[in-house]
Amino acid sequence: MTDIHATAGAPPVDAADDASRRMPMPSARTLLVTAVILGWLGLWWAAVVHLDVSKDFLPTPYEVAHRILVLAYEPLGAGTLWTHAAASLVRLLSGFAAAVAVGMPLGLLMALIRPVNHMVTPLFELFRYIPPIAWAPFAIFWFGAGNNAQAYVIFTAAFPPILINTFRGVELVDKRLIDAARTLGARAHTIIAEVALPGALPYVMTGLRIGLAGGWMALIAAEIVAGTGSRDGLGYLILQGQQSLAADLTIGAMVLIGIIGTLIDIVLQRVEARTQSWRH
Amino acid sequence: MMRAAADCGHAAVDLQPPGDCGARAVAGFRVALGSRSIVMTNDLEYENVVMEFRGRGATVRALDTFNFHVAESEFVVVVGPSGCGKSTLLHMTAGLMHPTAGRVMLGGSIITDPGPDKAIVFQNFSLFPWKSVRSNIDFGLRINGMPPAERNELIDRYIKLIGLDGFENHYPRQLSGGMQQRVAIARSFVMRPRVLLMDEPFAALDAQNRQLMQEELVRIWSAQRPTVMFITHSVEEAVFLADRIVVISRRPGRVKKVLDVTAVAGASHWRMDPFEDVIRRPDFQELRAEIWGLVKSEIQLRS
Amino acid sequence: MGRQQLQRTFYGLVSIGGIIALWVYLTGSGRVTPIILPPPADVLEGAIDIYRGYLSVPWYEHFRASLVVMLTGYFSAIAVGVPIGVAIAWWRPLEVVLSPLLAVLRPIPPPAWIPLAILWFGIGLAGKAFIVFVAAVVPCIMNSYLAIKETPQELLVSARTLGASQRTLLFEVALPSGLPAIMTGLRIALGTSWATIVAAELVVSLAGFGFLIMNGYRNLESQIVMVGMIAVAVIGFLMNWAFLLIERRLVPWRETDD
């Protein structure tokens, strides 16, 4: 088969990862779920109070919530919680945009021109085992500490799934459709724009979603690893919490990261579902 | 018990002997299971069976006051339009579902649970992909506690019976569709079920394989003669195999007509003859046309 | 096929060779400073430095620090995560109680746990193993859960009609049927664990490959950074490869050998 299929043994960046984010909640039972979550929060609270845990070690849910609320209007470091969230999102989006700008065209070319595939695949295999965060030092050497370095780390995380899924999506477009278009007199660019890309869209969307999730994870890592130059961002908040021994801040920031990550994923799942609707 | 099984090791392959050793082996095995097997009839009784599925808001009535009786060792084929409740009927007979109203009885007692006395064979074989041919056939025997020596005897017999010797240690995916379905059938028959339930078992096979499998099923079945409920969309298959054919009306399913094939098929029943000969008989064609007419009218009613 | 294989090898050599040639050319005569891109010779020297005990840490300490800690966390995650995933898939009440908790914890990226883990367990083995545990346990749970949930209905039905008890259904039908998917989860978890331990070492460490990368960076010795990255990639590759070998052993029915 094709090159990338032949290397299916490499760590699965796409399909399986995708499966792992689909765990359905017992839906239509919102009340029950809420009750269970409240139960867990209660357990956390009770444990802290009963065992007399230090606030610096594990704060109560109330203290965490309070900390988040205060942060919403009282600046810390570069600004309030909104500033930090916005800083993280801007970095995420710039790295992600670069990954899309490089990954999608390259994936398309790999699927359409065999030698490109043969040449890119070995390089891709060479680099794919390097965890994104391990790029941080070179990112700083190349781009200087700051947003660009962090965007590069995000790029290395988001790029592989986007590339693979675009490649696979275009490659799996029924060749007969392309032949059919050709017999109807379509030119290359028409075939790409009206047959190959629309056909590949569901895969591409999945790649984008996984890429963004990976980028989000890499971003937090990049912000936590000292020296990448953040004075803002949600990861920076976590780090601040640790350095100032304020566990409520650390946990609060983690909660925010979880919430934002979930929201991003929900939006993308909606979009993804829409692009796949014609399949069913 | 052990000795009975060991004795027949040599008789093996030949299917016809009246005192079928496998039968004795498994009869004892069933006693060991604690069921009152010795004096049991294996007839099926459907009494005013109603089956409803409650979906969001709407309730679908799949079967409506279905009444029917299947005699012991009878081969009944069920035909009817898609969605008329055939599979539902089979699932209830297997004890996998319970009717909303009415009763389904096997040998006079209401069917409550699935169990090895009610075997079911599906269209897509549903073999365990991680088990070899041998272990697939072994599964039911083993989990019901039959001693290994007896199991091995039986499995060997059945593997020969379905003509898969040499393939014992293959995994299902290494076999063709027809071979897989043979294994599924052997897995059912080896349990000596009282009823055999088959839901379009040959629908996934090509025409040649289908024909071979029909003949093979007849061969295996006539050695054991469990009561059979067989679902198909192929009218020819129905006419060839059945003692009686039940035509079910479109949803909600009821008995539309029951046709007695034995009256036409002769004393030894034409299913014992080669399919391609039988299919040329005018009386076969006549019956086929009649049933097709009945089914077609149900499908057309729908639109 | 033979022709295509040849083509593939040719283009592969061209691209890998091209990259190496470019590397040699760029670093050759001071076109690019060694910090931006260390020349091959420097990288070799860096490797020797590390072997001789870079920053007076013996070379094997890096393996010990990274691998032992990672494997501790990883195997704990398997031991905890797989049973939990299987249990919540099989036993509805447990699903109701645990799945909301998982839904809340799952979206938190593993690196976000690093500061908390250090706060709770310190910077030693316990803290890092905890981070790896948290990172790996999520794919272990999720994939085991889905693996069991997606047991083909007809296999369960067939087994029931053959007389299987609940216990038999779980251990002899659902688990083997889900094994390939569970293994996939464990392999994802392995990759995640490895990336996470490196991240944790970048934040704080006294040895390990993340330690090399971080200190190479601090001392502006990019050749050390590069050796660290290469080591991380090679070990990651080898672990994945070893895992696949084991997986092939455990899931032989997946293969088509005809």
Ligand SMILES: Nc1ncnc2c1ncn2[C@@H]1O[C@H](COP(=O)(O)OP(=O)(O)OP(=O)(O)O)[C@@H](O)[C@H]1O
């Ligand atoms: N578990 C279920 N939940 C809800 N509705 C069901 C369920 N099983 C079957 N039905 C409905 O009951 C009706 C009968 O289904 P059944 O599968 O028995 O039909 P069938 O005669 O076997 O059809 P086919 O020939 O296509 O296999 C259908 O309308 C189907 O949608």
Ligand SMILES: [Mg+2]
């Ligand atoms: Mg059906």
